[in-house]
Amino acid sequence: MKKFLVLAALTACILLPQPSWAPPLSAADKEALKKVEAYFNGLTTLQARFLQVSSQGATAQGILSLKRPGRMRFEYDPPSPVLLVSDGIWLIFQDNELQQTTHVPLGSTPLAVLVEDPVDLTGNLEVLDVRHDPGVIRLLMRMRDDPEAGFIQMVFSDAPMELRQWTITDAQGIEVKVALLETRKGMKLEDDLFKPRDFESGNFVDK
Secondary structure (H helix, E strand, O other), X not given: OHHHHHHHHXXXXXXXXXXXXOOOOOHHHHHHHHHHHHHHHOOOEEEEEEEEEEOOOOEEEEEEEEEOOOEEEEEEOOOOOEEEEEEOOEXXXXXXXXXXXXXXXXXXXXXXXXXXXXXXXXXXXXXXXXXEEOOEEEEEEEEOOOHHHOEEEEEEEEOOEEEEEEEEEOOOOOEEEEEEEEEEEOOOOOHHHHOOEOOOOOOEOOO
């Protein structure tokens, strides 16, 4: 169950009960997309606490680290054995308890948008809906080259512009939300942070 929730929340967007076509974007929608793109493209590094909650009641938390372009790391707090890192090519899932490693192409996941360079929301992603609420922008998107892969909703504050959370819902209606807390930007992050570890030695490895 732990592994399923992590992979569902971070690496794969399963089918959502949403329209299969995207209505034309308004001028206000396009302006909101430009703001989001400028936010991502202006990032160099970012760290935040994250809280992951499923509608079935499972919870987990940890630290998210980003270093653009290409690198991100989700380190779950104990007792979770999970570590997920991106080296710019692969999204690498490690279960330290089972001593198993799984590689997923980074570009096949919607969360690649966090570390693409440059971020273009109308490139690899198709924007299906833009919602404007007071102080909040919500985007519903799917992979353009693989529309059946599913959907992701991202939520941003707009004053200041900041990614706050994303939500994934599967075909059974089970939701997994990941919220970011205590976000900091612009710190120095070493490249080794975004490499998986050898299970026996604990040393960083290149793949």
